[in-house]
Amino acid sequence: MHEQMNLLKELQEIDQEISTIEKSQQGYRQELDSFGVESARVQAMLDELSAELAVLQKDEAQLQQDLLRERDNIARVEGRLPEIQTQKEYVAVLKEIDMAKKANKDLDEQLLAKLQEISSLEEDLQEKEAELAGINEKAEARTAEINELLAESDTALEKRKETRESVTKDLPTALLRKYQTLFKRRGGLALALASNGACLGCNMQLPPQQFNSLLRETEMQTCPHCNRLLYVEQG
Ligand SMILES: [Zn+2]
DSSP: OHHHHHHHHHHHHHHHHHHHHHHHHHHHHHHHHHHHHHHHHHHHHHHHHHHHHHHHHHHHHHHHHHHHHHHHHHHHHHHTGGGOOSHHHHHHHHHHHHHHHHHHHHHHHHHHHHHHHHHHHHHHHHHHHHHHHHHHHHHHHHHHHHHHHHHHHHHHHHHHHHHHHHHHTTSOHHHHHHHHHHHHHTTTOOEEEEETTEETTTTEEOOHHHHHHHHHTOSOEEOTTTOOEEEEOOO
């Protein structure tokens, strides 16, 4: 019983280490996932800005076209001036030219506003592109670090599992199974020290008879309250 308890203590220590390593690996993997999420978030913003820019550029092309047509229009109407015969006709053509020039000016203003919008959007786009590049660069560097850490902890884990194997092979199957169930259910603490008549796993008093037989170390005992496997301080 003494021998088995020592093996169980060793096993619990190994299992706690394994669980710590596995938790840190989980953390590393979550960090890796978070890079993808962050990068995708900024990429989505970039896509949105690019789509907006495409719309603005289409508007701009349309305005340029309208402007060309309006200029042609002015030239065409002005070309008619030398052939004018009457004062009435002359006034009408001048009015037409005036209206065309106003339309032209209006289009010019619209185009200018559109170009400013485009330039401001392009600045936003560049900013986001820089942000994305920064995120990706950082993620790349940290990913390399994390992969190294994961590889290191994989090696550590492998070693622990080998040691675990050598410890468990000397333990009876039923006892091992009981220990494993307790380890899972009792937050990684399957064994409890019994001291001054109490179980230190749950801090409850043990029946005096049980505590006495525990001191004699005759058989494996479990706490009637928390079910943990009990041991006493030796020596
Ligand atoms: Zn207990």
